[in-house]
Amino acid sequence: MMNKLNTQALKIAGLNFSYPNNPSVLRDISMEVSPGERVGIIGPNGAGKSTLFLVVCGILKPDSGQVLVFSRPVIQGRFNPDVALVFQRSDDQLFCPSVREDVAFGPENMGLDSKEVEARVEEALSIVNALELSSRPVHHLSEGEKRIVSIAGALAMNPKVIIYDEPSASLDIRSRRRLISILQKSEKTILIASHDLELILEVCTRVVIINSGKIIAQGIPAEVMGDEELMLANGQEKPHSLVPHVLEHKH
Ligand code: ADP
Numbered sequence: 001m002m003n004k005l006n007t008q009a010l011k012i013a014g015l016n017f018s019y020p021n022n023p024s025v026l027r028d029i030s031m032e033v034s035p036g037e038r039v040g041i042i043g044p045n046g047a048g049k050s051t052l053f054l055v056v057c058g059i060l061k062p063d064s065g066q067v068l069v070f071s072r073p074v075i076q077g078r079f080n081p082d083v084a085l086v087f088q089r090s091d092d093q094l095f096c097p098s099v100r101e102d103v104a105f106g107p108e109n110m111g112l113d114s115k116e117v118e119a120r121v122e123e124a125l126s127i128v129n130a131l132e133l134s135s136r137p138v139h140h141l142s143e144g145e146k147r148i149v150s151i152a153g154a155l156a157m158n159p160k161v162i163i164y165d166e167p168s169a170s171l172d173i174r175s176r177r178r179l180i181s182i183l184q185k186s187e188k189t190i191l192i193a194s195h196d197l198e199l200i201l202e203v204c205t206r207v208v209i210i211n212s213g214k215i216i217a218q219g220i221p222a223e224v225m226g227d228e229e230l231m232l233a234n235g236q237e238k239p240h241s242l243v244p245h246v247l248e249h250k251h
Helices: 049-056 099-109 114-127 143-155 173-185 197-203 221-225 228-233
Strands: 010-019 022-033 038-042 064-069 083-086 161-165 189-193 206-211 214-219
Touching: 010 049, 022 049, 022 064, 022 214, 038 049, 038 197, 049 083, 049 161, 049 189, 083 143, 099 114, 099 143, 114 143, 143 161, 143 173, 173 197, 189 197, 197 221, 206 221, 214 221
Parallel strands: 038 189, 038 206, 083 161, 161 189
Antiparallel strands: 010 022, 010 064, 206 214
16 A cells, blocks of 8 residues: 655756757656645756756656656656646747636546536636636736736646746736735645746745756755855845845834
8 A cells, every 4th residue: 555654746857858959958856745744946048947847747758767746657748637737938828719718628627527627617707816817818918917827727726836937027016915915825735946046945845956957955945045155156135034134224
């Protein structure tokens, strides 16, 4: 019998990946994520974060290595409702005419009946506070609204693992704050790639630095991101909130 206590939400073992014209984009990536962990992935542009996500959710096939979600192997090209990816560019994700249809796409593909699909769509849109967008055409939405709808589309599948690629990009302050609170309250296993280091600090239980397709460091976000030398060496800045304030802010 499988020992539930030892079941990892995500197990990534020895992943290597090359694009046809771009070798070694991921180099021997291994990591384990426990159920309910929220892991931030940081690193410079081109480090391989998005590629890692595309492999983890089965869109790209690794040259070698394996991904297990709750002990089940992810198979490239096979629809897997246990893992949802919120794409970096919403236009890669949204393709139905209306918001409602787009959010319904995942649950419909899971074979749920129309009542259940309807309930999932309502619930997902209300979690992200976007019920009023439901009958709008997707192509009329702002970038930030598209992102919110993409997140609802992922939530509607009720996946075990949700992967967010730059979720706060193009969100206004209120929507970003709302996103942070949704992520903080989530009991799901989450991976988040972001240049928004303050978001990672507020939301994540662990952070992993990736550079040139390799894991460079990982640990508690405030400790890893508080290491200025490590951050600078990997194209990052120490987040402002971790810099000691020598001078009091003026009132
Ligand atoms: P990040 O998300 O960390 O910015 P990416 O995973 O997007 O990094 O990119 C990793 C590397 O792979 C970069 O050098 C990028 O130029 C390259 N790359 C991304 N997509 C493709 C592609 N479709 N074909 C070839 N190279 C790609």
